[in-house]
Amino acid sequence: MTSLVASFSKGRTIRLSEVVERTAAGILVLGVLAWVILNLAKAPTQFFTVLLAGLNNGALFALIALGYTLVYGIIELINFAHGDLFMLGTILCANMMANWLGLTKPGLTGFLGLILTMIVVMIFGATVNMGAEFFAYRRLRNAPKLAPLITAVGLSFIFQNIGQRVNGSSPKQWGTVFDPQSGFSVAGVRIRWSFLVVLTVTALLLLGLTYIVQRTRQGKAMRATAQDQDGARLMGVNVNATISFTFALGGAMAGAAAVLYMETIGTTRFEAGFQLGLIAFTAAVLGGIGNLVGAVIGGLLIGVIQGLNDGAPYGLGQDWSQTVVFSILILVLVFKPEGLLGRRTTEKV
Amino acid sequence: MTEATSSTSQRGKQGVQPLLDLTNLSVNYGNIAAVQSINLQVHPGEIVTLIGSNGAGKSTTLRTISGLLRPRAGEVVFEGRKISGMPGHDVVKAGICHSPEGRRIFQRMTVGENLDLGAFLRKDATQVAADRENVLTLFPVLRERLQQKAGTMSGGEQQMLAVGRAMLGNPKLLLLDEPSMGLAPVLVDLIFDTIEKIRDQGVTVLLVEQNALAALRIADYAYVLESGHLTLEGPAAELLSDESLTKAYLGG
Numbered sequence: 001m002t003s004l005v006a007s008f009s010k011g012r013t014i015r016l017s018e019v020v021e022r023t024a025a026g027i028l029v030l031g032v033l034a035w036v037i038l039n040l041a042k043a044p045t046q047f048f049t050v051l052l053a054g055l056n057n058g059a060l061f062a063l064i065a066l067g068y069t070l071v072y073g074i075i076e077l078i079n080f081a082h083g084d085l086f087m088l089g090t091i092l093c094a095n096m097m098a099n100w101l102g103l104t105k106p107g108l109t110g111f112l113g114l115i116l117t118m119i120v121v122m123i124f125g126a127t128v129n130m131g132a133e134f135f136a137y138r139r140l141r142n143a144p145k146l147a148p149l150i151t152a153v154g155l156s157f158i159f160q161n162i163g164q165r166v167n168g169s170s171p172k173q174w175g176t177v178f179d180p181q182s183g184f185s186v187a188g189v190r191i192r193w194s195f196l197v198v199l200t201v202t203a204l205l206l207l208g209l210t211y212i213v214q215r216t217r218q219g220k221a222m223r224a225t226a227q228d229q230d231g232a233r234l235m236g237v238n239v240n241a242t243i244s245f246t247f248a249l250g251g252a253m254a255g256a257a258a259v260l261y262m263e264t265i266g267t268t269r270f271e272a273g274f275q276l277g278l279i280a281f282t283a284a285v286l287g288g289i290g291n292l293v294g295a296v297i298g299g300l301l302i303g304v305i306q307g308l309n310d311g312a313p314y315g316l317g318q319d320w321s322q323t324v325v326f327s328i329l330i331l332v333l334v335f336k337p338e339g340l341l342g343r344r345t346t347e348k349v
Numbered sequence: 350m351t352e353a354t355s356s357t358s359q360r361g362k363q364g365v366q367p368l369l370d371l372t373n374l375s376v377n378y379g380n381i382a383a384v385q386s387i388n389l390q391v392h393p394g395e396i397v398t399l400i401g402s403n404g405a406g407k408s409t410t411l412r413t414i415s416g417l418l419r420p421r422a423g424e425v426v427f428e429g430r431k432i433s434g435m436p437g438h439d440v441v442k443a444g445i446c447h448s449p450e451g452r453r454i455f456q457r458m459t460v461g462e463n464l465d466l467g468a469f470l471r472k473d474a475t476q477v478a479a480d481r482e483n484v485l486t487l488f489p490v491l492r493e494r495l496q497q498k499a500g501t502m503s504g505g506e507q508q509m510l511a512v513g514r515a516m517l518g519n520p521k522l523l524l525l526d527e528p529s530m531g532l533a534p535v536l537v538d539l540i541f542d543t544i545e546k547i548r549d550q551g552v553t554v555l556l557v558e559q560n561a562l563a564a565l566r567i568a569d570y571a572y573v574l575e576s577g578h579l580t581l582e583g584p585a586a587e588l589l590s591d592e593s594l595t596k597a598y599l600g601g
Contacts, residue, residue: 220462220465220466220469223455223458224455224458224466224469227455227456227457227458228455230417230437230449230453231449231453231455232466233415233416233436233438233441234415234437234446234447234453234515235441235466235467235469235470235514236438236441236442236469236470236518237438237466237469238436238438240436
């Protein structure tokens with residue numbers, strides 16, 4: 001409705017509610033900036049330490065958020081089972097590394113095993129996600145939007161139950177190939193090797209994904225399908241195969257995030273996907289759902305804000321971590337529903 | 350109606366197989382019959398036009414030929430092979446390209462990317478480059494706008510892009526749905542001139558139009574569709590010269 005009013009008046013008249021909205025949003029952004037600067041001034045070393053921790057988590061959020069945003073971009077489905085796919089990935093990773101390969105300590109073999117495990121878990125994530133699309137979502141492509149959404153929630157429960165069956169009801173601790181102690185210091189700020197591994201792997205995956213989407217034939221088919229499925233069909237694009245491929249990419253990103261998460265944290269929980277999935281979803285919405293760059297920026301931002309909140313001098317502390325993240329979701333939906341980089345969808349009459 | 354007399358047409362000659370053959374084709378939208386038991390042939394080298402008022406079932410017919418819709422009954426045969434029931438991308442592979450109703454260009458991609466998508470299935474890079482050059486010569490305005498986002502162009506330019514993009518699929522049969530829709534009169538003439546040029550380059554054309562007079566002027570053969578039924582067919586020149594027909598059916 002707002003867009004209608006605006007287009008009729010050619011955007012010349014500015015309504016009072018709009019002024020209030022913009023002022024409130026402006027104050028909010030300035031407030032957050034002031035808070036960040038205050039924290040920096042109070043304790044610079046602590047600030048940078050929690051900033052790095054935030055970036056580490058943020059990179060993982062970004063990888064998971066990409067799965068939400070890829071799938072939403074192509075068939076406008078919020079794949080609520082995506083976080084739980086990630087959780088299954090962490091369990092597979094823990095079992096493969098510790099039980100099958102016997103790698104629980106740092107070292108060269110550990111590192112090689114990590115690469116092998118990452119490939120296996122990425123293939124696992126891609127396969128399961130493609131399977132979910134093939135067996136469930138594809139059947140519902142012409143159904144009302146609510147049907148695939150509820151199906152995704154259902155799949156989320158199925159994945160959680162599988163995770164609970166395999167991992168047990170309580171969290172499990174595992175030895176990992178990332179040594180939490182090893183690293184180096186720059187001006188009193190501790191930088192762990194594992195942080196650099198997480199950041200490097202994330203950056204490489206993002207570059208690869210961008211290359212696939214922007215430069216390859218398959219990526220061209222994805223972008224065409226995202227804009228107009230029938231239009232893409234008329235160009236000779238195999239739409240079903242393209243959607244399947246998109247789910248595979250999203251699943252692979254979740255798999256990679258699962259391995260990095262598990263090796264950093266060293267814990268598997270069957271309900272890990274619910275929480276992390278929702279945070280990553282928030283990141284995708286913050287960046288503008290459907291936008292790949294947006295998902296990464298959103299993920300890093302949420303990671304940093306959460307990190308500062310949990311560890312900075314003027315933070316609210318971990319108890320308020322979730323509250324802060326989901327307040328961001330609500331504020332984004334109120335003030336900028338299209339996200340930082342998303343397109344404003346105008347309703348056609 | 351009478352036997353075809355047009356010199357370019359193979360129609361009516363013994364033993365000549367039509368390029369496209371619709372037999373007793375019926376298509377439903379849900380429970381509503383949009384097209385009922387129509388028979389339509391397109392022969393190689395022809396421009397065939399399918400005319401009729403809004404909602405007569407013209408676009409439905411084209412969408413069924415391209416595999417976007419499944420027929421309820423009857424079949425679509427292309428080069429002697431049944432293509433009804435095939436997925437859309439296989440129909441393109443068989444050699445049918447479709448410039449659809451409402452243009453359906455990819456708005457958020459550049460003009461160049463749209464053209465590239467037209468040649469999505471083709472592997473012969475050098476021939477594609479030559480065809481692309483040919484399209485850019487037919488529609489010079491597209492050359493100036495290769496880097497522009499397609500959605501920011503005017504309706505007429507978008508229409509040229511839609512037609513050019515379909516041509517880049519190197520089709521044996523080109524389906525054009527309302528190429529003159531919403532265009533200024535000057536552009537309408539340009540589009541119809543270009544369709545004749547495309548035919549002269551050896552591409553067979555099935556043209557759906559509301560602008561019946563303009564379509565009949567360039568077509569070899571015509572079918573009139575009314576509420577899902579074919580009510581009239583014949584060589585385009587005959588339909589055009591029959592004053593009572595043009596008055597009754599074509600608003601002329």
